[in-house]
Amino acid sequence: MANDETRWITDVKALKVFTHPLRIKLYRALHASRKATASQLAEQVDEAVSLVSYHLRKLAEHGFIVEAPDESSDGRERWWQPSSERSVRVRSSDFAGQPEGAAVMSEMNRQMLATRYERYSRYLDQHGAWPQAWEDVAFSSEYLVRLTSEEMRQLGEEMDALTRRWQDRGRAADEAGDTEGREHVALHLYGFPFRD
Known part of the structure; x- marks a missing residue:
């Protein structure tokens, strides 16, 4: 089971994980599903299973995701889950005096913004397909x-x-x-x- 604490990123190498847009998408998809295999996530993000597996291993390498216990019935499929049910947070003060850290943080924030924009744009393109009850409560x-x-x-x-x-x-x-x-x-x- 995932823990219930916010994960603070204070290491530049760990921060670099979130400069890749596919890793951001996979991390969000895994948070939404709570547990999934590389095959399931590959279908959601429309990418090859081998590529998704590679990026999942990168997320796991830095402790953002972990293997989900007791999910595989035959041991062949690897199930993943977020290591924390809470968010990942970053503070600029943790990278003060580190030019590389500041640059990586800036790139991570730009990638996060780009993926958020993509998600919201997709909603705007498809909003008419949602029931009226959802249309009435969506806000900006x-x-x-x-x-x-x-x-x-x-x-x-x-x-x-x-x-x-x-x-x-x-x-x-x-x-x-x-x-x-x-x-x-x-x-x-x-x-x-x-x-x-």
């Missing part, structure tokens, strides 16, 4: 506020706590078998300073 918002860095930190912590409560609620419902009408929901939040 931008809030422009004036904060100090300390207030922004507090806001981020509050948003994280709120989102975790909803994650826990969904997970508990799934474990109780209450899956009727339940879908995966992507929630993208960004907080950053800007000047006009």
Whole structure:
């Protein structure tokens, strides 16, 4: 079973894992399914099983995913699961004074943004296929506020706590078998300073 702690990335080599868009997609797909084989994930991301297996091994090498115990009935298929049910987090201060770390973090953030954009664009292209109930509750918002860095930190912590409560609620419902009408929901939040 995956642990319930946030995984902080403080090593540049581990951070580099998430500069590859396929690894990001595989990690997200595995979080959504909770457990899967390379074949199942390859079908989801439309890539060759051998390529998916390679990238899964890279994710495992740095501890982001682990083999799922007691899943294979015949020992031939390797099942994977995230090592943590929580998110992966990065702080720029962990790479202060490391030019390579700063560059890798920037590239990781760009790749994450690109995959989020791709997912949201796909939703916009297909939104008419969703039932009206989902169309009525989907949202996109931008809030422009004036904060100090300390207030922004507090806001981020509050948003994280709120989102975790909803994650826990969904997970508990799934474990109780209450899956009727339940879908995966992507929630993208960004907080950053800007000047006009």
